[in-house]
Amino acid sequence: MIEILDDRQVERARATGALVGAILATMRERATVGTNLLEIDAWTKAMIEDAGATSCYVDYEPSFGRGPFGHYICTSVNDAVLHGLPHDRALADGDLLTLDLAVVLGGVAADSAVSFVVGTPAPEDEALIAVTERALASAISVAGPGAKLGDVSHAIGAVLEGAGYSVNTQFGGHGIGSTMHQDPHVANTGRPGRGYTLRPGLMLAIEPWVMADTHRLVTDPDGWTLRSETGCRTAHSEHTVVVTEDGVDVLTLPPAA
Numbered sequence: 592m593i594e595i596l597d598d599r600q601v602e603r604a605r606a607t608g609a610l611v612g613a614i615l616a617t618m619r620e621r622a623t624v625g626t627n628l629l630e631i632d633a634w635t636k637a638m639i640e641d642a643g644a645t646s647c648y649v650d651y652e653p654s655f656g657r658g659p660f661g662h663y664i665c666t667s668v669n670d671a672v673l674h675g676l677p678h679d680r681a682l683a684d685g686d687l688l689t690l691d692l693a694v695v696l697g698g699v700a701a702d703s704a705v706s707f708v709v710g711t712p713a714p715e716d717e718a719l720i721a722v723t724e725r726a727l728a729s730a731i732s733v734a735g736p737g738a739k740l741g742d743v744s745h746a747i748g749a750v751l752e753g754a755g756y757s758v759n760t761q762f763g764g765h766g767i768g769s770t771m772h773q774d775p776h777v778a779n780t781g782r783p784g785r786g787y788t789l790r791p792g793l794m795l796a797i798e799p800w801v802m803a804d805t806h807r808l809v810t811d812p813d814g815w816t817l818r819s820e821t822g823c824r825t826a827h828s829e830h831t832v833v834v835t836e837d838g839v840d841v842l843t844l845p846p847a848a
């Protein structure tokens with residue numbers, strides 16, 4: 592089922608999105624060389640609870656993970672790209688960290704992910720992150736009312752494939768509303784003009800991700816963390832957006848400086 596939010600739900604979604612954006616911005620600021628991934632998890636838990644929100648992750652138990660996730664944020668480092676289970680690990684200079692966070696506030700969910708380098712960045716890591724950010728921006732630019740889902744998928748794929756990456760189609764974006772993962776699936780490559788027609792009140796989590804030299808994933812022994820098969824670096828950018836009467840609003844932006 593595809594959920595269309597009414598105006599009141601959209602207003603609540605703005606608050607949820609702002610909270611997710613604020614938590615990710617705070618964690619990005621705090622994550623420096625020597626920070627432990629479990630500290631990031633604990634800080635995130637505190638911010639979620641202080642805001643009166645609920646984690647979408649802690650009890651999450653989907654078919655593709657092993658048991659309840661048990662943590663509040665995904666922390667994927669270097670070759671890890673999706674669903675990174677926080678471990679007792681201190682960040683090192685040059686680590687490429689992806690944080691992915693979803694919470695529910697006021698009955699509405701929001702979901703966002705950001706990749707960045709801790710300490711001194713390697714130019715190739717910055718380029719990898721930039722391509723996912725460009726793909727996300729391109730998808731957002733076409734995601735207005737009347738657009739087709741295929742237009743969004745095509746916009747993502749055109750940037751990723753145009754930059755020479757092969758796209759993994761096992762995981763992509765999704766509808767989001769009263770729960771985190773809903774229909775429709777938003778593939779990270781597709782054909783323009785095809786599929787579901789976007790309409791006001793539809794909320795989507797759009798999330799291009801890429802691995803430097805492969806499209807194949809392997810599951811970590813922890814049962815959750817997904818890594819590149821070759822051990823190459825990876826990046827992931829995600830925002831929750833809502834379709835409006837005349838365009839699309841990005842709900843999970845970091846707070847304005």
Ligand code: MG
Nearest residue numbers: 691702703704
């Ligand atoms: Mg996410």
Ligand code: MG
Nearest residue numbers: 702796798829
């Ligand atoms: Mg998502």
